[in-house]
Amino acid sequence: MASEDIVQLTEAFAKTHVGEELSYKGQGLKLDNKQSVEKIVRDIEQFHGLKSLKLEGNTIGVEAAQAIAKALASKKELQRCYWSDMFTGRLRSEIPSALKSLSRALITSGAQLTELDLSDNAFGPDGVKGIEALLRSPVCYSLQELRLNNCGMGAEGGRILASALSDCYKQSHAAGSPLKLKVFVAGRNRLENDGATALAHAFKMIGSLEMVHMPQNGINHPGITALATAIQHNPNLCVLNLNDNTFTKRGAVAMAQALRDLRSVQVVNFGDCLVRSEGAIAIAAALREGLPVLKELNLSxxxxxxxxxxxxxxxxxxxxDLEKLDLNGNCLGEDGCEALREAMESMSQGGVLTSLSDDEGEPDEEDEDEEDDDETPEEDEEEQSCVNGTDHGTGEGSPAKESLCSPDLLSFLHSPTSEKLLSLGDKRTQLFENQLNFSDAAKIAEVFLQISSVYKEDPEVKQAVLETTDTLLRKAFSSPHFQNYIFISSLMVNLGLLKGEVRFKKVPVLPGHLLVLEYCVGQEYFPVDQADVLEAFLSRNGKVLESCSSARDALKTTLEKRITV
Incomplete structure (x- = not known):
């Protein structure tokens, strides 16, 4: 047999019997028409048992896509389509047509896809329309990985995609084989809040996600909060990357609440997300309560x-299992960076902490009161007042259920005095208990400060204040829905130990605030981990309480004893 015949036979054998993948990856082919894809079409047609087709790194026109589609219409075994970066230089109007041709072919073939990668194709919302029929079809009932990174989908594309995935799940569930999507990648798509919220509804329904990558999408706290709700319904989640979106406190708190109940999470990337200090405290609480197998945490x-x-x-x-903690680029200052390194070394985790070379330094004092959040005070006021008719943190308005409050209790809450507290009589504690919402930790913090503000060494007043605050906090910390870290954060914001996001009238700090807090911290119901948080801030920001130095020092000593015990 001639050598050229052997070569031809070997090639034919390779195409028909060996391997499962046909790849044209990165060849830079300019495929405009039917003639330009003759070899590819022939290879596809002759490749029996084709399970994987790689077309990325080429540029495919409408006519060329139609020719390839015709060949794919008979490839029932196809499972994996790696079709990223295959429309470079094409008019945006061409791409949907090409995608529809390829989609129809797959639907005709009856294939059962497990992976679909269309990343780095700037097709916008119209491109999503090009694949929505495919995503709704039985071809995608088996889909496990969907990658649409850097496609410029926008909020509209996100809504279309979410609708298609939701329909796919409903139809697949009805058919007895519910969609079990594991990997979802859609970074750099300008999804914004509307797109993210729509996708969150789909994720909540699907419930099988293990990896979610959605960085750089312009998502703010409403979209982040929706995603947080969704991930709670995906118990097998391992990787969550939302880098370079904007959480702020509300988004960070929502995410923290969601994460603490997930047992399989290994990687959390919230870098460049503006979680801020209040959000970091919430995430720290989630770390203490959950995330047992965490390997990487990025809060840079x-x-x-x-x-x-x-x-x-x-x-x-x-x-x-922790391998990496990234806190670079925050506002620690030189001394803070050194303190952080020392803390990690003391816990034998010095090698886990990444470089702090881009630290922004301590914030300027004149920036402390600046409001650069996307929330407005009016927005927050409306949100708070709809809960129970009060302004958060102002010291004005009642955090109780006003329609049911006694006039004497309302009078005390609006303008606290020791005389008004005593006038409530022996049932004062019961009055507070009956009227307060113990699931609202920020409001409980406000009431605590209002009651402790009237503290005096007068035996009757002292007893009334301590008994009332002790009973309220005992009940609060025993409530299953009470968020301890929100209570501590709210206290610290009001006391000036922590910069808050929302503008409010600061409470003038009195010795009574700190003395009553010291008493409560010493009780066994007060969580040690929250005492630890309070001690960290008091040790580093104690100068703001200089006017109450004696009470401050007493509180600090009690905190240290509580933590040590």
Whole structure:
């Protein structure tokens, strides 16, 4: 047999019997028409048992896509389509038509896809329309990985995609084989809140996600909060990457609440998400309560203070699998960076902490009161007042259910005095208990400060204040829906130990605030981990309480004893 015949036979054998993948990856082919894809079409047609087709790194026109589609219409075994970056230089109007041709072919073939990668194709919302029929079809009932990174989908494309995935799940479920999507990648798509919220509804329904990558999408706290709700319904989630979106406190708190109940999460990337110190405290609480197998945590470039960073560091001390903690680019300052390094070394985790070379330094004092959040005070006021008719943190308005409050209790809450507290009589504690919403930790913090503000060494007043606050906090910390870290954060914001996001009238700090807090901290119901948080901030920001130095020092001593015990 001639040598050229052997070569031809070997090639034919390879195409028909060996391997499962046909690849043209990265060949830079310009495929405009039917003639330009003759070889590819022939290869596809002759490749029996084709399971994987790689077309990325080429540029495919409408006519060329139609020719390839015709060949794919008989490939029932196809499972994996790697079709990223295959429309470079094409008019945006061409891409949907090409995608529809390929989609129809797959639907005709009856294939059962497990992977579909269309990343780096700038097709916009119209491109999503090009694949929505495919995503709704039985071809995608088996889909496990969907990658649409850097496609410029926008909010409209996100809504279309979410609708298609939701329909796919409903139809596949009805057919007895519900969609079990594991990997979803859609970074750099300008999804914004509307697109993210729509996708969150789909994720909640699907419930099988293990990896979610949605960085750089312009998502703010409403979209982040929706995604947080969704991931709670995906118990097998391992990787969550939302880098370079904008959480702020509300988004960070929502995410923290969601994460603490997930047992399989290994990687959390909230870098460049503006979680800020209050958000970092919430995430630290989630670290203490859950995330047992965490390997990587990225909270870089989040405007996190030194004290909040130390709270996070202490929260990871019991994470045996932790390999990487990224707190670079925050607001620690030189001393804060050194303190953080020392804290990690003391816990034998010095090698886990990444470089702090891009630290922003301590924030300027004149920036402390600036409001750069996307929330407005009016927005927050409306949100708070709809809960129970009060302004958050102002010291004005009642955090109780006003329509049911006694006039004497309302009078005290609007303008607290020791005389008004005593006038409530022996049933004062019961009055507070009956009227307060113990699931609202921020409001409980306000009431605590209002009651402790009337503290005096007069025996009758002292007893009334301590008994009332003790009973209220005992009940609060025993409530299953009470968020301890929100209570501590709210206290610290009001006391000036922590910069808050929302503008409000600061409470003038009195010795009574700190003395009553010291008493409560010493009680066994007060959580040790929250005492730890309070101690971290008091140790580093105690100068703001200089006017109450004696009470401040007493509180600090009690906190240290509580933590040590």
């Amino acid at each position: 470039f989040g405007e996190i203070s030194e004290a909040a960073a130390l709270v996070v560091a202490r929260a990871v001390r019991d994470k045996p």
